[in-house]
Amino acid sequence: MLKIENLTHIYPNGTRALDSVSLEVPPGMFGLLGPNGAGKSTLMRTIATLQVPTSGVIRFDEIDVLATPDALRRTLGYLPQDFGVYPRVSAFDMLDHLAVLKGYANRGERRDVVGALLNQVNLWTVRNKAVAGFSGGMRQRFGIAQALIGQPRLIIVDEPTAGLDPEESNRFLNLLSEVAENIVVIFSTHIVQDIADLCQNAAIIAGGRIISRGSPQKLVEQVRGRVWKKIIAKDELDAHRERYDVIATRLTGGRTVIHALADANPGDGFEAIEGDLEDVYFATLLSLRRAA
Numbered sequence: 001m002l003k004i005e006n007l008t009h010i011y012p013n014g015t016r017a018l019d020s021v022s023l024e025v026p027p028g029m030f031g032l033l034g035p036n037g038a039g040k041s042t043l044m045r046t047i048a049t050l051q052v053p054t055s056g057v058i059r060f061d062e063i064d065v066l067a068t069p070d071a072l073r074r075t076l077g078y079l080p081q082d083f084g085v086y087p088r089v090s091a092f093d094m095l096d097h098l099a100v101l102k103g104y105a106n107r108g109e110r111r112d113v114v115g116a117l118l119n120q121v122n123l124w125t126v127r128n129k130a131v132a133g134f135s136g137g138m139r140q141r142f143g144i145a146q147a148l149i150g151q152p153r154l155i156i157v158d159e160p161t162a163g164l165d166p167e168e169s170n171r172f173l174n175l176l177s178e179v180a181e182n183i184v185v186i187f188s189t190h191i192v193q194d195i196a197d198l199c200q201n202a203a204i205i206a207g208g209r210i211i212s213r214g215s216p217q218k219l220v221e222q223v224r225g226r227v228w229k230k231i232i233a234k235d236e237l238d239a240h241r242e243r244y245d246v247i248a249t250r251l252t253g254g255r256t257v258i259h260a261l262a263d264a265n266p267g268d269g270f271e272a273i274e275g276d277l278e279d280v281y282f283a284t285l286l287s288l289r290r291a292a
């Protein structure tokens with residue numbers, strides 16, 4: 001279990017990227033959902049001991065993360081938002097090298113570990129190809145392989161599906177959920193569906209604060225009985241935005257479907273629908289904008 005208490009981070013220019021964040025993350029897939037600039041990367045880099053927060057406490061099982069960052073690093077797998085340089089080295093050699101850095105000194109043992117990882121992420125057949133030539137999806141799967149070296153109990157993955165097509169994205173997330181069986185996996189995204197499909201737990205973060213948390217099912221309860229749907233013509237959209245709290249607009253088959261948030265049926269052709277996680281997310285962002 002990862003436990004974060006009152007974590008605050010203020011950058012030297014005065015930006016309060018994290019504002020008293022408290023969070024408990026049990027084993028399984030945990031999704032961190034938030035718009036650009038919400039503080040997701042700052043939170044993940046801080047948990048991964050890559051930056052020191054202004055104040056707060058982070059514990060992972062028995063480890064006091066801020067007091068003993070090396071202890072956490074020994075059990076951490078991290079895939080940053082931008083993995084950076086992809087050398088013209090084969091996937092096998094690159095993983096082998098990273099395994100040396102993680103303390104696998106025995107060559108035979110390393111060969112077994114690297115081979116097993118390449119199989120697990122489905123890159124065994126391309127093991128002798130340069131990582132530099134991999135597609136986006138292959139790079140991300142390679143990224144997971146490197147994060148899994150040394151059997152970490154905590155894996156942090158920052159916006160892993162950005163730039164992947166839907167099929168690659170699915171494949172990647174399924175792989176991630178397989179490895180999340182008994183360990184804590186935190187991943188950030190602004191794609192709501194990724195969280196609805198795969199996460200046991202999630203938190204919505206905005207402006208450096210945790211706005212809501214819970215299982216996707218529990219989060220959806222927040223909008224139960226308050227989401228209303230209407231099909232309108234495209235040129236009616238602005239007028240509806242003015243009159244109602246429109247939280248979603250979707251174009252399906254040339255028609256515009258809008259979702260509005262209201263405590264009671266607004267009439268005017270709206271009908272009740274079951275809200276989903278996307279409705280919760282946009283309703284949350286709307287109420288924040290209103291409060292600002």
Ligand SMILES: Nc1ncnc2c1ncn2[C@@H]1O[C@H](COP(=O)(O)OP(=O)(O)OP(=O)(O)O)[C@@H](O)[C@H]1O
Pocket residue numbers: 011012013015016017034035036037038039040041042043
């Ligand atoms: N090194 C830095 N110095 C100053 N401000 C920073 C720095 N890094 C991030 N910020 C600011 O802190 C806030 C949170 O940024 P962060 O990158 O953590 O958000 P994010 O949710 O990961 O966003 P994105 O989805 O765009 O990656 C933003 O206002 C950002 O501009």
